[in-house]
Each structure stands twice: as C-alpha cells, then as structure tokens.
Amino acid sequence: MIKVKDLHKTYYNGKNSFDALKGINFEIKKGETIAIIGKSGSGKSTLMHVMAGLDNPTSGDVLYDDISLKDMDAKELAKFRNQKIGFVFQQFFLQPNLNCRENVVLPLKIRGISKEERKSLADKALEEVEMSDKALNKATDLSGGQKQRVSIARAIVGEPDVIFADEPTGNLDSETGKRIIQLLFDLNKKKGITLVVVTHDIDLANICDKKIFIKDGQNIKEETK
Amino acid sequence: MKVIDIIKTSNTNLLRSKLRTFLTVLAVFIGTFTLTLTTGLGEGVRDFVNKQISAVSADGLIAVFPTGGFGGSNPLEIKEYNPDKQKQTISATTFSDDDVTKLKEVKNVKDVLKVYNALPEYITREGQKKYEMPPFDQHIEGFETPLAAGRVPDVNKNNEVVLAYSYLKPLGFNNPEDALGKKVKVGFKDNKGELKEFEYEIVGVLVNSLSGAFTRANLAEIERLSLYQTKRDTGAISLVVATDPKLSKDDFNQVKKDIRAKGYSATSVDDQINQLNTIIDTIQTVLNGFAMIVIIAGAIGIINTLLMAVYERTREIGLMKALGMKSGEVFTVFAIEAVLLGFWGGLIGILTGIGVGYLVNYVASATLLKDLHGFNLMAFPLIATLPILLGTMVVGLLSGTLPAIKASRLNPIEALRYE
Numbered sequence: 014m015i016k017v018k019d020l021h022k023t024y025y026n027g028k029n030s031f032d033a034l035k036g037i038n039f040e041i042k043k044g045e046t047i048a049i050i051g052k053s054g055s056g057k058s059t060l061m062h063v064m065a066g067l068d069n070p071t072s073g074d075v076l077y078d079d080i081s082l083k084d085m086d087a088k089e090l091a092k093f094r095n096q097k098i099g100f101v102f103q104q105f106f107l108q109p110n111l112n113c114r115e116n117v118v119l120p121l122k123i124r125g126i127s128k129e130e131r132k133s134l135a136d137k138a139l140e141e142v143e144m145s146d147k148a149l150n151k152a153t154d155l156s157g158g159q160k161q162r163v164s165i166a167r168a169i170v171g172e173p174d175v176i177f178a179d180e181p182t183g184n185l186d187s188e189t190g191k192r193i194i195q196l197l198f199d200l201n202k203k204k205g206i207t208l209v210v211v212t213h214d215i216d217l218a219n220i221c222d223k224k225i226f227i228k229d230g231q232n233i234k235e236e237t238k
Numbered sequence: 239m240k241v242i243d244i245i246k247t248s249n250t251n252l253l254r255s256k257l258r259t260f261l262t263v264l265a266v267f268i269g270t271f272t273l274t275l276t277t278g279l280g281e282g283v284r285d286f287v288n289k290q291i292s293a294v295s296a297d298g299l300i301a302v303f304p305t306g307g308f309g310g311s312n313p314l315e316i317k318e319y320n321p322d323k324q325k326q327t328i329s330a331t332t333f334s335d336d337d338v339t340k341l342k343e344v345k346n347v348k349d350v351l352k353v354y355n356a357l358p359e360y361i362t363r364e365g366q367k368k369y370e371m372p373p374f375d376q377h378i379e380g381f382e383t384p385l386a387a388g389r390v391p392d393v394n395k396n397n398e399v400v401l402a403y404s405y406l407k408p409l410g411f412n413n414p415e416d417a418l419g420k421k422v423k424v425g426f427k428d429n430k431g432e433l434k435e436f437e438y439e440i441v442g443v444l445v446n447s448l449s450g451a452f453t454r455a456n457l458a459e460i461e462r463l464s465l466y467q468t469k470r471d472t473g474a475i476s477l478v479v480a481t482d483p484k485l486s487k488d489d490f491n492q493v494k495k496d497i498r499a500k501g502y503s504a505t506s507v508d509d510q511i512n513q514l515n516t517i518i519d520t521i522q523t524v525l526n527g528f529a530m531i532v533i534i535a536g537a538i539g540i541i542n543t544l545l546m547a548v549y550e551r552t553r554e555i556g557l558m559k560a561l562g563m564k565s566g567e568v569f570t571v572f573a574i575e576a577v578l579l580g581f582w583g584g585l586i587g588i589l590t591g592i593g594v595g596y597l598v599n600y601v602a603s604a605t606l607l608k609d610l611h612g613f614n615l616m617a618f619p620l621i622a623t624l625p626i627l628l629g630t631m632v633v634g635l636l637s638g639t640l641p642a643i644k645a646s647r648l649n650p651i652e653a654l655r656y657e
Contacts, residue, residue, distance in 0.1 A: 091559070091563065091565075092562060093562075094562045095561060096562070102654070108554060119557075122243050123558065123561055123562045123563045123567075124562070167561075
C-alpha cells in the first residue's frame with residue numbers, strides 16, 4: 014500500500030525556481046500495476062524519483078504501509094531503496110565491464126549478502142528472465158532486449174515490494190518491447206510485486222490496472238481498468 | 239556492503255584501466271624508491287660511524303683535550319717516506335700533573351691517565367722500503383682493541399706493538415698471522431732533528447678499519463718516545479678521565495660538565511657520535527626532502543587519476559547509489575583505491591630500493607670501500623623502511639580524499655542523467 018500525499022517539488026537554480034510537482038495525491042494497492050502517464054516535462058520522472066526515495070519532496074510525503082519516507086535520513090533511504098525498490102531504466106544502466114551475473118548481484122552485494130547466497134539468488138533471477146545461458150556473458154555483448162531482461166533480473170533479485178520501470182521499452186523495438194512488458198506483468202502476477210511504469214506510451218498504459226495522468230506537475234486524471 | 243566487497247570493488251576498478259593505474263603507481267614508485275635509497279644511505283653511514291667510534295670506545299671514559307689538536311693526512315693512504323718533508327708536529331698546549339690533580343677532584347672521577355703523543359718519521363723492516371706513518375697510538379687498558387690477529391702489548395714490555403692492518407702489504411706480509419713475532423723499525427727525530435730508529439716486535443695486528451689505522455704501543459713506551467722527541471717533560475697531549483662504567487647517564491654528563499667548568503674540553507664517545515649523527519641527520523633530511531617532493535608529485539598523480547575516474551564512473555556511481563549504496567561506502571571505495579595506489583607504489587619502490595641498495599653495497603665493498611671493514615654503504619632497518627610504506631599509504635589516503643568526497647556527494651538522479 015503506497016500513499017502519495019500532496020507532493021510538491023520545487024527546483025531552485027539561482028534566483029529562478031521551477032515547480033516540478035504541484036500537489037500530487039493518489040494511492041496504490043499492493044500488487045497493482047500502475048501507469049504514470051505524461052509528456053516529457055510533465056513531472057512524471059520527478060514523481061517517480063520522489064516515490065522511490067531517490068529525491069526528497071519540497072513538501073508532502075510518500076507512505077509505504079504507513080512508513081513515511083519524509084522521516085528517513087540519507088542512510089535509511091539508501092537502505093529502503095536497496096530492500097524495497099527495484100529499478101528498471103530505459104537505458105538499462107548495466108555495467109559494461111561486468112558479466113550478467115555480476116550485474117544482477119549488485120543490489121545483494123550492497124546489502125551485504127554472502128558470496129555463495131548472492132550467486133544462487135542471481136542465478137534464480139536470471140532463470141526467471143530466461144537468461145541463464147548468458148550468465149557469464151559480458152553485458153556489452155547482449156542485444157537491447159537481453160540487456161533489459163538482465164536489468165529486470167537485477168530489479169527482482171532482492172525481492173522488492175515495488176518495481177519502478179522508467180520507460181522500460183523506450184530503447185527497444187515494438188516486438189521486443191511487448192515481450193519485456195509481458196515479462197514484467199508475469200512477474201507482477203507470480204510474485205505479487207507492485208509495478209509502477211512511467212511512460213508516455215498509451216498502449217503500454219492501457220494494460221495496467223490503473224492509469225495516473227500527469228500534466229504540469231499535477232495528477233489531472235485517474236482511470237481504473 | 240561488506241568490507242571485503244568494498245576492497246574487491248576498489249581493486250577491480252583499479253584493474254579496469256591498467257595502464258593508467260600503472261603510470262600512477264610509477265610516479266609514487268619513483269618517489270619511494272628515491273626515499274628508500276636516501277634513507278638507506280643515511281642509515282648505512284650512521285651505522286658505520288657508530289661502529290667505528292664504539293670500536294675505540296670504553297665505558298665511562300672521557301677524553302680531555304686542549305683546544306686545537308693535531309691534524310694529519312688520511313691514515314689509510316700510505317706514502318713512501320720522504321726525509322725532506324716534515325708535516326707532523328707536537329701540539330703546543332699540554333697537560334701537567336697539576337691538571338691531573340685538578341681533574342681527580344671532580345666527583346665520580348676514578349682515575350686520570352696522561353696520554354702522550356709520539357710522531358714517527360717512518361716505519362720499515364729488514365729488506366723493505368721506509369713508509370710514512372701517522373702518530374703512534376697508545377694502548378690503554380680498558381679500551382677495546384679490535385684485533386685481526388695476535389694480542390695487545392704487555393703493560394711491562396715497551397718493545398711490543400700492534401700493527402695497523404694497512405701496513406701489512408707495504409711491509410711485505412701476506413696476512414696478519416704472517417706478521418706476528420716479526421720485528422719492525424720506527425724512526426723518530428728529536429727536537430734537534432737527530433734521527434734514531436727504535437725496534438719493536440709485532441705481537442698483534444689491528445682489524446682493517448679507521449680506528450685500526452694507528453699502530454699502537456703501550457702507554458709507557460709512548461711516554462718515553464714523547465720525552466725523547468721533545469727532550470723535556472712537556473706533559474701529556476691529552477688526558478683520559480676514567481669513571482665508573484656503571485655510572486648513570488646523568489651522573490656521567492655531570493662529570494663532563496664539571497670538567498668543562500674547570501676550563502677543559504671534555505668529550506666522550508657519545509658526544510662524538512651525537513655530533514656526527516647531527517651532521518648525518520642534516521644531510522639525510524635534505525636528501526629526503528628531495529624524495530618527498532617526488533612523492534608529492536606522485537600524490538598529485540593519484541588525485542588526478544581518481545578525479546578522472548569519478549567523471550568516467552559518474553553514471554555507475556549514480557546507479558550504485560540508486561541501488562542503495564551509501565555515500566560513506568562510495569567514499570570508502572575511492573579512498574581505498576587511493577590507498578592501494580600508494581601501497582603498491584610504496585611497496586615496489588621500497589623493495590626495488592632495497593634491492594638496488596644491496597647491489598650497490600656489493601659493488602662498493604669490492605671496489606670503493608675495499609679497505610673499510612664492516613662498512614655497508616646502505617642499510618635498511620625495518621624501523622626506517624616500514625614508515626615509508628605507511629607514509630605512502632597515508633599520502634594515498636589524503637590524495638584520495640578530494641575525489642572520494644566528490645564521488646560520495648554525487649546526486650544519484652543527476653549522476654544517472656550524466657552523459
């Protein structure tokens with residue numbers, strides 16, 4: 014259960030200021046799939062960053078099962094992201110010098126899990142995304158779709174409550190994109206992980222349980238399937 | 239994150255751009271290599287000086303000299319005797335029995351010995367050439383006499399000497415044992431310039447060192463020779479004040495102060511050691527200063543390398559932070575990279591320095607320092623080399639601080655957007 018309460022975010026640049034978020038309110042139930050839709054510059058990315066604990070709101074709060082992000086310091090936020098949140102990025106952000114398994118293992122390494130356990134959990138995650146045979150391949154040798162699968166494995170390996178996917182199909186052709194979306198939805202059903210997709214693609218948004226439309230820093234419309 | 243994983247991450251990062259890491263380590267290496275050599279040289283010379291002085295030392299003895307003293311040529315350099323040339327003269331200021339009485343009054347003084355000086359014209363033996371000779375030295379009971387062969391002169395036998403090692407070859411001996419029991423003749427001039435030869439039996443040979451460069455006879459013989467040369471009781475050229483060897487350092491220093499208060503100059507072995515060590519320290523500090531400058535250049539290399547790495551890895555740092563890595567851990571990863579750069583540069587520099595030092599010792603002892611026994615040009619005690627290693631690691635850590643702070647302060651969102 015995630016509650017977004019009256020979120021404001023203002024960026025300051027010298028004397029100029031810019032209101033990226035101007036009071037956003039909504040709720041997400043556990044296990045739901047949510048699409049946050051808006052054009053570029055609408056504030057949807059900022060909203061995702063604040064919701065995921067990557068950025069602090071100027072005012073307002075985000076609550077995870079009544080745990081407030083507002084009350085957390087930088088260290089607690091880092092721990093929160095590590096344990097509760099998985100990220101899937103448009104640009105994948107795999108480390109080119111590492112192989113697939115080493116990339117998937119990173120959140121567990123940061124969490125301080127032992128080497129043997131890390132390896133077995135990573136292999137399980139790679140199996141879920143059907144990339145077991147590429148475990149030892151360098152990330153640079155993979156196709157776009159394969160890279161996104163590995164990054165999904167990295168997102169689920171720590172068994173998070175929520176996955177934030179920022180334009181997950183933005184760098185993929187439509188056929189590959191569809192398969193990636195299918196994979197994310199399968200994982201949502203199978204594991205009950207709440208899925209928050211940030212996108213401007215209405216087709217992708219249409220298959221989500223709930224659509225939240227963002228314009229000029231406000232949620233102007235909410236549609237439930 | 240586990241400490242071992244942080245260290246491994248740092249290590250992996252360093253191995254990612256091997257050439258750059260190598261060049262950075264090389265800069266630190268040159269600095270520590272130089273520092274190791276300069277330190278090793280200082281330690282070697284200090285060690286040598288201390289050994290040389292303690293070879294002529296005896297516990298609790300204080301030498302009392304008039305101001306001035308005698309000069310002389312290099313005692314290790316043996317020249318053939320030239321009767322037309324006279325260099326050695328007896329010092330004008332001397333000590334009388336009054337001085338001895340005065341010094342005996344000083345608290346904690348057990349005995350005062352008069353030291354005479356005999357200045358020979360030449361030394362020779364049957365069938366050999368005549369050679370110039372530095373002042374005859376006296377064998378004093380209580381002084382350590384490092385011998386290569388034989389024994390010290392008998393207190394009651396005036397015709398016995400221990401020969402300086404360097405005179406073996408010129409006098410036609412193949413080894414120290416060869417010389418034992420043989421006779422040498424030493425020529426002395428009196429104050430009217432009349433030359434007379436005295437004959438001695440070699441009972442011992444001194445080891446090959448600076449302190450062993452002066453042929454010694456017993457005290458009474460030196461006194462007799464001194465009287466012969468001056469034809470009057472000129473008194474002793476110096477005095478040796480004996481104290482209890484078990485005297486505490488403070489009491490011993492007090493004795494020296496009391497003697498100086500009476501208007502004499504008083505030096506003991508540790509004074510000479512301290513004086514020489516001060517000179518060595520100064521030279522070493524200057525040399526080390528140059529090496530330090532090179533290390534500072536190496537440190538700037540580390541800063542530069544890691545700043546570049548922060549820019550290169552900005553997105554990666556952003557990702558790691560998004561995945562939950564704490565700022566402190568990001569700092570530590572970079573700090574350890576810096577310490578490792580310092581550590582490897584330091585370790586390789588020190589090991590290479592020691593290796594080259596031993597090579598220099600080996601070559602020097604076979605050529606340049608052939609005549610100086612027990613002198614290694616360079617010494618590398620752990621107490622001098624270990625701080626160099628720790629020092630370069632600290633320098634690494636300090637150099638890494640700026641880049642590490644920069645990395646740890648990166649905002650993950652902006653870092654992920656960084657192109």
